[in-house]
Amino acid sequence: MSAIVSLRGVSKLFPVQGSAQRTKPVRAVDDVTLDIEEGTVVGIVGYSGAGKSTLVRLLNGLERPSEGQVFVKGQDISTLPEGQLRKVRSGIGMIFQQFNLLKSRTVFGNVAYPLRVAGWPKDKIKPRVDELLEFVGIADKAGSYPRRLSGGQQQRVGIARALANAPDILLADEATSALDPETTRDVLRLLRRINKELGTTVVVITHEMHVVREICDTVVMMESGSVVEAGPTYSVFANPRSDSTQRFVATAVHGTPEPDTVARLSAAHPGQLVSIGISEAAPTPLVAATFERHGVGSSVVYGGVTEIQNKILGTLTYELTGSDAAIDAALADLGDVTAVERQTAAAEQQTDPADSAVPHLPVPANAGEQP
């Protein structure tokens, strides 16, 4: 595999608008060096204002870098004149949160537009548009105007339009943020299919971690214009290093119970409550076997696991029964391979929950539910 897009020390500065006195320009993107591997699905994640939308616009030259270089398929596009930049852009598809369809044109007209721009002969346009609409599953809507379509259908038109010139790269700028959960799943599946069947490199900008969990091979975390963390999706989810990554991961992976949940759980379950990080290194059979070996009884009372890149990840809270010594020994064994956190109701113990927090365990999540 090789990098299809490379950023080298890229910064983008915007002058502060409307300020009377000379203020320092905003660094929307700050010294980013990044490689995007050919044929992968990459997620760029961050809060609003983290610079991810600016970053994605640097990839197709909609914005020019203030500093550094952007290479697309080996070509430095940061200083290309507009005319040549247009050729690069026609080889990069882009879809948007608000779909950005031409309301004055039909679905057919929208998908045909980039083909006309690229100078396709008239008789080749119709079969190509039909083929694209078939691919995204809205062949019956060719004559409709975008206003008549649902959000999911509009985004499919956007995707068909973005794929028209068979791009090697597809940029998705918050493409599912305006869609309901079910439509989001359909669109994500479509993006995955594009990546698998057409070999298109997909760059997904999102603030929704479940989008990353569903389709991304690698993830890039951005904060105030900089990349704070990057790596294969599973390892970033299993081992989030920065605070903001931990907060993001917690929205998509089951974590430890909140203090009030712990209080409720301890009222219902007299045994020792322990949260165990479940991962490739510590899958559920290993946890169960460890408890059994030490003669500790265990039952899951809270949490859940999910699959990321076909690997298991999550947090389960067990109620343990047995002698204190046996429990201690079992937890010591598990502590060698995964995160272990004893849960005690805060009201009784008066301990600061931060003291007991294990460094790389995801912070309390809203994702957990009681079985």
Place this chain on the structure above:
Amino acid sequence: MTDWTTLLPVLGESFQQTIYMVVITVLLSGIAGLALGVTLYATRPGNLFANKAVFSFLNFLVNIIRPIPFIIFITAIAPLTLIVMGTTIGTTAAILPMALMAGVVIGRVVEQNLVASDPGVVEAARAMGDSRLHILWSVVIPESLAPLILGYTFMIIAIVDMSAMAGYIGGGGLGNFAIMYGYQQFNWEVTLVTVLIIIVMVQAAQLLGNFLAQRILRR
């Protein structure tokens, strides 16, 4: 009793003069105003051809001309009219001040409608590799077509209004007719008939504009 047998041919001629002034002015100012409005939109900071100098200059020009009362504007540019048209009196001479003033106002109307359009589609077209000029022509204008038609309808009516004032400098037309044969001869019947004709013209223009805009909006 009004002598319609002698007045009717004069009314017919005045009607033709009004139609002539309005049609020529709408054509000239419509094209010039579109060019001005699109240029104002495109050169606005942050837009496709962002150019502070050009934008500021045109913006200043529009702001200077627009507030001048039209009757004063006609006399103020009389020297220019003399050079361009060879005369300052008559229907043809009235067209220059009308087209200039209407062009400036249409420019502003066009600009305002384009600025209100969705910048997302422009970005989408740029991302497809479309050229900026082509985007102006085949994205920006078509996407704003319905409000543009309503804006032009409004301006056609304003031009009918202007043509009545042009009568004052010997431009002829219905305005001149109403003043000469109605107002100055205390003949309310003539004034009323002229006003009714103008109302019918304006209504027809408005209905046509609404109809076209609705057709576009309904898709």
